[in-house]
Amino acid sequence: MIPPLVLDIQPHHKILDMCAAPGSKTAQIIECLHRDESNPIPSGFVIANDVDNKRCYTLVHQVKRLESPCFAIINHDASNLPNLKFRDGNISFDRILCDVPCSGDGTLRKNPDLWKKWNPGHAFSLQSIQLRIATRGIQLLAPGGLMVYSTCSMNPIENEAVVSQLLQTFQGQISLVNISDKLPGLRTIPGLKSWCVIGKNQDIYNSFEEVPKNMQSLARPNMFAPSNDILEQLHLERCIRVLPHHQDTEETSQKRPAEENVFNEDGANFKRARYHRENPFIFFEEKDIKGFWQEISEFFGVDPSFPADQLMTRIASDSGRNIYFVSDSLKEIVTLNQDRIKFINMGVRLLVRTDLRNDKDKRSLRLSQEGIAIINKYFSKRRIQLEQQDLLILLSHAHTQFANLSQSVQNQIQNISNDLGSVICLFNIKQHDLDIPIIFVSWRGRSSFRPFVSHSSRKFYLSLCNIDQMTINDIINKLTIEEKTSNQKNDVS
Ligand SMILES: C[S@@+](CC[C@H](N)C(=O)[O-])C[C@H]1O[C@@H](n2cnc3c(N)ncnc32)[C@H](O)[C@@H]1O
Known part of the structure; x- marks a missing residue:
């Protein structure tokens, strides 16, 4: 999608996605933050917000698969988002995506139902919240930062009129950036410099003076283009319109003001949305690190x-807990703001509770595949270097008896002690001049291995080993049957 592309995101950026659910753009932003694959924990972070509590969980689902320790989901009205405390003061964001709620008329091609419901009056009620959200965005933007304002509507009231109002309110502090060279190959048209306002009954007004008295609370002066002398200074032509029929797609309009000055605002009041009560985020203290974590550390x-x-x-209790990891910046943000901001989700799961309920030791936790990129460089024990034949056998079955693995792997199993529990399996695929590391978590049972690898990852690894698609499909079908018939309880004991 286009808005995250023009944000030019770098791994050190502090990023706010103000209206993030369902999260397709947030996912893109997180991927950009992790563009340096050699560093699984970049110093930047993404705070993704949505006012709708239910939609926040769709957002969780969308971004969890990216396994990033650098994002948090919060649940607030973006137009009243309180300042977030961080280090010596409040966070000013380097990048902000302001993808506001809109009438959605740019999606008429894919949402035929909209044709029946659409009414030019929708934009009247939305413009005020769009403007308030974007205004709060600019207040939270760092000097020199970038904010993209985007909608999937074609209506200038929701687009150029909002941007024009922002530029006038923050005169001399923000400006539109020319991004015409940033999207080569994309057909766009410049932002409009003149437009009319269409009333609920399809009446057309060219200026506020033409709006009848009974309509003046709906069609407000800031919905009209400003006078020519003001217009000249705003450069609305730097907005881009991506029209559905030009690309054979949907509409997106984007405006990109760059802030040159900071605004300070003391703790904005905000209404608490109704929501499902979340468990708190409890960080390890000295006693956890010296006690429980020490045992885990020795084991791995x-x-x-x-x-x-x-x-x-x-x-809070010790028993049966999953353990998550977050970047140091996020830890600080949560610790400083947990009492005033509704955090919904964050963190990568490193260790997962197993069914070994009576077993109080470290074996009752297994490593999670989600966290493998983070722990890999720190965990030195319980690592098994596979040969290609082992990789193929392990990926083709739910459980593999040790005896069916290569002699080298059998020797390594003996060397890592008799303890049941997680192991890290490693293999390097050589393709052309590339070394592609494959790394996954398995459970070492009494006499067998069980890899914790999703079907989609298995398919991917098998294709990297040059197995043809028909064989891969066969393998996955057999695996599905094997998994259904296997007794889940036996395989961890
Ligand atoms: C156009 S959608 C965002 C799409 C999203 N950026 C994406 O790419 O998947 C607008 C979102 O704004 C949220 N929203 C509406 N009013 C809001 C407000 N006052 N504060 C924060 N979010 C709001 C809606 O719940 C909705 O999820």
């Missing part, structure tokens, strides 16, 4: 440089 050979203070749980 965790390097002392691992930042264990960035681990957290969602339940």
Whole structure:
């Protein structure tokens, strides 16, 4: 999608996505933040917000698969978003996406139902919240930062009129950036400099003076284009309109003001939305790190440089907890703001509770595949280097007996002790001049291995091993049957 592309996101950026659900653009933003694959924990972060509590969980679902320790989901009215405390003061964001709620008439091609409901009056009621959200965005933007304002509507009231109002309100502090060279190959047209306002009954007004008295509370002066002398200074032609029929797609309009000055605002009041009560985010304290985590560290050979203070749980008691990891910036943001901001979700799951309920030791937790990129460089024990034949056997079955694996793997199993529990399996695929590391978590049972690899990842790894598509489909079908018939309880004991 276009809005995240023009934000030019770098791994150190502090980013706010103001109206983020369902999250397709948030996912794109997180991917850009992680553009340097050699560093799984960039210093930047993404705060993704939506006012709708239910939609926040759709957002969780959408972004969890990206396994990033650098994002948090919050649930607030973006037009009243309180300042977030961070380090020495409040956060000013380097990048903001303001993808506001809109009438959606740019999606008429894919949503034929909209044709029946659409009414030019929709834009009247939406413009005020669009303007308030964008205004709050600019107040939260760092000097020199970039904000993209976007809608999927074609109506100038929701687009150029909002941008024009912002430019006038923040005169001399923000300006539109010319992005005409940023999207090569994309057919766009410049923002409008003149437009009329269409009333509920399809009447056309060219200026506010033409609006009848009984309509003046709906069609307000800021919905009209400003006078020519003001217009000249705004450069609305720098807005871009991506019209559906030009690309054979949907509409997106984008405006990109760049702030040159900071606005300070003391703790805005905000209404608490009705929501489902979340468990708190509880970070490891000294006693957890010296006690419980010490045992885990010995078991997996965790390097002392691992930042264990960035681990957290969602339940205070010791038993049966999953353990998550977040970046140090996010830890700070949550710690400083948890009492005033509704955090919904964050963190990558590193360890997961198993069914070994009576077993109080570290074996009752298994490594999670989600966190493998983070722990890989810190965990030195319980690592098994596979040969290609082992990889193929493991990926083709739900469980594999040790005896069916290569002698080298059998020797490694003996060397890592008799303890049941998670192991990290490693294999390097050589393709052309590239070394592609494959790394996944398996459970070492008494006599068998069980890889925790999703079907889609298995398909991907098998195709990297040059297995043809028909064979891969066969393997996955057999695996599905094997998984259905296997007794889940036996395989961890
Ligand atoms: C156009 S959608 C956002 C689409 C999203 N950016 C994406 O790419 O998937 C607008 C979103 O704004 C949310 N919203 C509406 N009013 C809001 C407000 N006052 N504050 C924050 N979010 C709001 C809606 O719940 C909706 O999820």
